[in-house]
Amino acid sequence: MTTSPLMGRRRFVQGLALGTGALGIGGLGMSPAKLLASQGQTGAATLSGNTFNLAIGGADVNLTGTTRPATLVNGSLPAPTLRWREGDTVTLNVTNYLPETSSIHWHGLLLPFQMDGVPGLSFDGIAPGETFTYRFPIKQNGTYWYHSHSRFQEQSGVYGAIVIDPAEADPEPVDRDYVMVLSDWSDEKPEQIYATLKKLSHYYNFNERTIFDTLRDFREKGVVQTLKDRHMWNTMRMSQSDLADVTGYTYTYLLNGRSPNANWTGLFKPGERVKLRFVNASAMTFFDIRIPGLDMTVVAMDGQPVKPVRFHECRLGVAETIDVIVTPEKKQAFTVFAQSIDRSGFARGTLTPDPAMSAAVPEMDPPPLLGHTEMGMGGMAGMNHGDMEGMNHGAMDHGKMDHGAMKGMQHDDMGHGGMKHAGMQHKGMQHDGDHKVPFAFVADNPDLAPRTSAVQHLDSEYGPGVDMRAMAPAAMLDDPGIGLRERDWKVLTYADMETAGGPPDSLMPDREIVLHLTGNMSRYMWSFNGIKFADAVPLELYHGERARITLVNDTMMTHPIHLHGLWSDLELGGGRLLRKHTITVKPGEKLSYLVRADATGRWAYHCHLLYHMEAGMFREVRVVDNATTKEARS
């Protein structure tokens, strides 16, 4: 391997130092004044008040050295930060200057479904040249975001942050407040990325194992052991390095619209409390965020306050937001470092008391390899069988699990961090209240076919669209995830957090809906229960009911699952809930959350990896009045 292409790629990945954020005029009603307005410190202007005019249009951007077309809001990347106040009613006039239908979805907001901005469910979309007026009352506060829900416009720039100030005094007052929008930019057209994935799904993965890796393993682990380790991957026809479908090969990772070399910079005075509102607005990228030399304290996730926890690093899923507070005491600069889950690139910025100062940028970690935990082989399964039986999951298909083989396996690759934590998650498995919750059954909905356990694979999971099924999915809420298990420092997990003020709603669900996250990487097909959206019927929730949604990840990828319009209260065990709008499910993981169906209408429910959603990992959820239903309890 030569070094020059790598060097070239590195420069490309890190983007331009100068001219970043330089925006050209796309000729679609963008005035230079609007473009200049986007050159604020965050890369996006902040608009506040209760009436907003937003224009979605084409514009040119140059983030990598090449000028490329983007789709932007008011000519800015990211889109303007919208600052609202809880209790207000906001009016947003959104004009579409694109030659195709557009839309804006207010991610994480509670609102009438007609205002939710999903073409086909909420409304017909905003036709070219038309203006749609969104108007809704603000019933919450915190950090959220907005983005297009049409085609791939989100990938090409239609995303921005929303900050809602609380009606009452902020429980965590700070001296400074920064919005930190993380995103992934490609000079390729998103349509092209999607088509490429359909043609050659590993196109963007340049971390496949080579014959030299095998020879090194022969030396280090022995030939027999290496062949044993590889055997399962080879028979499953899976790539151990498939951590991200789209990588730094085409992506430049941005912080507030700035490439790593352009280095977004935020100022502080030593001793100040600084709030950083991280928004993962990327299309496909999980970010591992840390600030070397500085611990963070989480105060909110997905806009909702949590009991504060101090940590050093966290993995932020696509569409999640996290509010942290840092208190830099010294007069020194710090690097905000956010590397992609597959270590193919990073976003970076600087917090500094002096614009002339910056800090060292850490090296990226070596790319991790998927292990037995990700395979759903029950890296942690041994510990959980007792719990499963306690849950009346006796009918789980133990026959298909080769316990002998699992014991014989070498777990070198699987990360012992996962093992170490394994005993702790019992509560997550025992559903709170310990009462039997019936599985939802609807005769004409294949997603809700009769089942005897959550881990059981429905018949629909056996077909060309599903390349694997987890044999022993496990509770993994306290597992930091692949690549973060061996850290010397505290990595934040869902299990560490809890919604401030205790459970915001009941712990006792009426019904349990089970969905398995499924896919076929080589065909680039993605689905729930092996059923693509095109072949699915809507899931119905009854107005007012408390439903439990259990997700089992049968794929080797991490999926951020987002339910529009209703909160997802993640069950942490021990009577604790974590209120969220987007929940990241790791490979081989099984988790549950409670949903209060308190808003009637048609809501989108999907994986927030853009190309997974497009491929069919999507459902319509209808909240309907009970009278209109044809439920038959099992």
Add this chain to the structure above:
Amino acid sequence: MKQTHLITAAALLALSPLVQAVDKHEPAFSRVIVDEFEARDADEGTVAAWEAAAWYGGDLNKLYLSTEGERLMDNGGETEGFETRVAWNRAFAPFWDWQLGARRDWQPDDPNRDWASFGVQGLAPYLFESEATLFVGEEGLTNLRLEAEYEILFTQKLILVPAVEANFYGKEDEELGIGEGLTDIEAGLRLRYEIRREFAPYIGVNWERQFGDTAAKTRGAGDDVSETTLVAGVRFWF
């Protein structure tokens, strides 16, 4: 054309009460892949050889077109024969498709042959690209073809591809000098460098040998039954 498509889609969205958030209709994709396009230093002179395929369709159903053949480039050039195939490709298992189609063998001097084809192709455990196709021709001719290919990565871009193909005939094709049973095996070893994923020059070696009655007939005509050639070519797709 894309523009038109989008506008049509937008119009449909606006009109239909059943408009959907993501496309309910399955979009079609297409891929053209020229797997081998190469020069071979054969005994009779430089031979150009190709193997190419194209597909169009969705996740489960695709239309497949493919062609392979050889042409002698020296002495004014002469196509030595080639085949074209068309098939309906249907995914039936996570890693496997079946194919139903037709094949025509074009012979410059001899009569053409038409076949119906029934095939299975996919990714076998240990990541072998595999294909087995039964061709049924006129007058009771049958041809079973087995193919396998493997990729060995030296680096992310330097890839060695061993490939093998074997043909069996159910009965003799006297006119074309093909005997019953195993007729020929072709094995190749090609080392390609992917300048981009889509574009890779390669060098390699190709070995062909006839067997059984087929070999006997060829020997009888005074020709060689085995040939080893160095090859250089380019693989590309879009």
